Amino acid sequence: MILVFKMGIFDKVKSAFESSKNFKYLDDLIHSGLNEIVLDDDISLSKNEKNKYSNGIEIEIDNLVIDGNGHAIDAQGNGSIFLCTGKNIVVKNIHFKNGIHSNGGAIENRGELTIMDSTFDGNNASLGGAVFNDGPKLMIAKSTITGNIAKEGGGAIYNNDGEVYISESMINENVSSFHQYSGGAIYNKGELTIEKSTLIRNHASFGGAIGNIGQLNIIDSTISNNESSGDGGAIFNDNASLSISNSMIEANVSDGLEGGGAIYNKEGELNITGSVLKQNELVGQIGKGGAIYNNGGNLNIAGSSLCNHSINFFGGAIYNDGGKINIAESKFNENSSNRNGGAIYNEGEVNIRKSSIKKNKSDGGVIENINGDFKIFNCEFFSNESQGNIIFNQDSLEINYTDFKDNRSKSMLLNDGVKSKMSLVKGEINGNDVKDTLILNEGNSLTISETVFENNLIPNGDAIVNSSNLILTNPKINDDNQEIRNQGNLLLKRSSLDIKGKINGEGKIETDDHSNEDKFDFGYLDSLIHGSPDKEIVLDKDIKLENYEVDFYEGGIELDFDDLIINGNGKTIDARGKSRIFTISGKNITLKHITFKNGHSYKNYDNPLNNNGGAIRINANANLTITDCKFLDNLSEDYGGVIYYNGSGDLVLTASTMKGNTAENDGGAIFSSGEVKINKSKFINNSGNNGGAIAIVNSNDKASVTESIFNENAADSKGGAIWFHNSNIALADCTFNDNYATCGAAIYQEISKGSISNSTFKRNLSSYAYWHDGKLVTNKNHAIFIDTGSGLNDFNQDRDNIINCDFIDNNNNLYAQKHDLIKSRLDEHLALWKRNL
Structure with missing residues (x-):
């Protein structure tokens, strides 16, 4: 009996040894000279191999395939598994587990590595719980990375400096802690693309799933149920580039002081297309931005949905802190805030176009514009609820071609504050239920043009209450017993006797002497540009800036969407020496067959974006093409009498004339730091300090001036x-006279x-x-x-x-x-x- 028992133990030990081969065996196999290795057994790293293989087996061989055949490589907490330095290495069908290292618990890649059909679990590292990439290329396909831990960054993967492509993979339940922007699943410093993959239930101090300071593209993927004890429940994007398309960002949680239930964008470039962000959470009492906290970054959202977010503080869906946001053809549905900004809270710049804002709730405004510039075009505000206002404005707000229907609030629009300016153009306000009034103006100025009011429920009958400055142009209030109560200054333009009969109060009323004539003013042009569904606008009237518009258009009409063409058809836009004509923030803008005259940009505005460029200022790295235009008698009190461009795009001027323009600083006609191409144009009698006609400064691109005429230009200092x-x-075929x-x-x-x-x-x-x-x-x-x-x-x-x-x-x-x-x-x-x- 004793002999049999001992033999049984021996057999078991022998069997265990034969079924788990060691790292020395695998190392020899890798270096045997074969191009493809197929494992027939599990591999384990024993304690007696720990010193030799603490950094893993180095694979410095090129063009090698390791097929695990479903077997495991278990480091048993004694070291890492692979250090890859070779090129074109493929590992597949392997279960990597229990690796431990400073960089990459299981694998550190310094070469070119592809991982397929593999699993990583139980690995641990300071950086990259499972994988650390410092090589030029890493691809992971059809793999699962779960239950790995990193102390500092990248619970599953840390991409230090290289290109990483992840496809059809699951990265779940990984943890990273004790490091800012750590990324529970992935920390990226290089170029990372994630496609058709799922990141779920990862946890980190910042960026529950991903911390990004590099370039990140997420395509056709799901990021859900990740948690951050700091900011960015799913993603923390730190001064980096992040693009999300056709993806789902859902049910992520942030407990940070600032917030971003799904995404925290810190001074980065964030583009979201065709995606859904929903049911992300902020569990703290003062976190902001149920879906996105945009901190000084550029955020572009197109064809996407942000819905079902509920928070305690500001910005049910988005909180914008000093950044710039462009939103097109998107939905904001069923978001809520117990404070202000049920859908959006803005302290920066927001442009929203062709979007719907439905069934959002807030204690304050559904849209809250506190210290910023907010523009709304062709949108729908339906069935929103607020204890305060549907929109609350304390700065600059433009609403064009927008409908408000079936909303419930104390007042629908509130314009409040010493610098607040609001315009409502060609809108429809229908079927709303308010406790006090539809529109309350207690700010600097309010302009309402060609807007229809009907079927609204107002207990006291006040459709509009004005206590400051109000311009009304041909409004229609179709409900009986609803009035305009004026306690301030009211200018009526093109208004019917019926409207005049609805005005009461002790304020001053002025009727425009030409109120029955059509006015083709800057407001008309602004509405034409932003209200048309077409990308090309054709003018059939001359445009003139009127006195009553000067404050509102002090920086000009903003061209803020891409691929716009304005065909002047030979018409003139006259700013009458009171304002700039256009501010350009959209890309690929074309202006043709227009005469621009008497533009004026003033110096030392509170808003520095209003400085420079007498007729046109280009704010973004955009491309502007000008063909067959005239620029006459424009003035800048600083740089660029006609055009100011401190960007890095292209300025193309063809067959145009600039005459009699002045800059009190440099560039009598043009001041640019971008690429300039001028052909067959005339510059006559322009003046500036340096560069009477043109000043090109610190441009990385070559300036090309061909077949052009420069006559009678003057500079106080350098370059007449x-x-x-x-x-x-590169200057060719030009004439310089007088x-x-x-x-x-x-x-x-x-x-x-x-x-x-x-x-x-x-x-x-x-x-x-x-x-x-x-x-x-x-x-x-x-x-x-x-x-x-x-x-x-x-x-x-x-x-x-x-x-x-x-x-x-x-x-x-x-x-x-x-x-x-x-x-x-x-x-x-x-x-x-x-x-x-």
């Missing part, structure tokens, strides 16, 4: 026609390089001797001042060319350093100063 600073120039500057009567080029060819310079005049950066300019005057160095140390820069040009009747022709003068004619007035010419 053009001033280039730290930029590149331009003036203190130095560089036609062109002043400094710290720049390029070429000037096939051009003519006549009668350009500059005034006196000039010292610059330690180099003495002679006491002669110069038609072109070209300075490729900021000091003597820069004299070894590349040579620039002046080819086939004529210099005639200038009071001096050329000052140049390190330039080649080729096939060019300088007349008898030449007094040439040269160095290395």
